Amino acid sequence: MSAETVTVPKWRAVGDWFDTCRCHVPCPCTFAQLPTYGACDGVLAWHIREGRYGDVPLDGLNVLMLASFVGNVWAKHSEAYAAVFFDERADEPQREALRMIFSGQAGGWPARLGETLGAEMRGMDFAPIEMEVAEDLSAWWAAVPGRVEARGEALTGPTTPEGARVQSTNMPGCETGPGQVVTWGRATANRADAFGFEWSRPGQSSKYIPFDWAGPDEVGQAA
Numbered sequence: 001m002s003a004e005t006v007t008v009p010k011w012r013a014v015g016d017w018f019d020t021c022r023c024h025v026p027c028p029c030t031f032a033q034l035p036t037y038g039a040c041d042g043v044l045a046w047h048i049r050e051g052r053y054g055d056v057p058l059d060g061l062n063v064l065m066l067a068s069f070v071g072n073v074w075a076k077h078s079e080a081y082a083a084v085f086f087d088e089r090a091d092e093p094q095r096e097a098l099r100m101i102f103s104g105q106a107g108g109w110p111a112r113l114g115e116t117l118g119a120e121m122r123g124m125d126f127a128p129i130e131m132e133v134a135e136d137l138s139a140w141w142a143a144v145p146g147r148v149e150a151r152g153e154a155l156t157g158p159t160t161p162e163g164a165r166v167q168s169t170n171m172p173g174c175e176t177g178p179g180q181v182v183t184w185g186r187a188t189a190n191r192a193d194a195f196g197f198e199w200s201r202p203g204q205s206s207k208y209i210p211f212d213w214a215g216p217d218e219v220g221q222a223a
Contacts, residue, residue, distance in 0.1 A: 011101065011108075014048070014050045016140070018045055018152055020189070020206045021035075022035065023204060024036045025205045029072075031172055033072065040073070042067065043064065043148055045129075053094075061098065064150075074116060083194065084102060086126050086129075088129075089128075113175075129142065141189070148192050152208070165183045166184045180212075184205075187203060190204065
């Protein structure tokens, strides 16, 4: 199925995104630089707080991705791989909407990001995805039981005020699109065993970024 064979309705999805990866804190990829070790892999998780694809509601659904790449992820390299888990709670219209949005076929920011990454897909599955982001952004976690676990805690240190978050704006490589604020953290769990991806690397970079996407012809802006 392609954008040429279907009519893409107006859609919007607003929610939470985070990752856990192989890089040192802070992840250089968000600065549009080479990853710490020249290559990176990790878990990416999305929670749609509010969303609609035409008449199809998407509120509360989750998506999780495993990804690996070599070189600067923003430089349109050719060696990138990914696999996606979609929320098994989605009914068939919701499943099609998630496939369209996250494949980039529905336009908006996912289409732009997909053109940059050019990742080879290793697989796709509908599975139970557990995900939670603390309201104060102190921690975030997601899991596909028995296959993936990703947990992060907000970065802090001796000169960070209690309860304050370490954040950045106007990042040159913001994974969820322009205009969003990055909250930096450290991974307390980063495990994967699915679709040929296998690793366990706690203690490295993690970050939380909200997202606000729309399509098919526009990219959502920060709320």
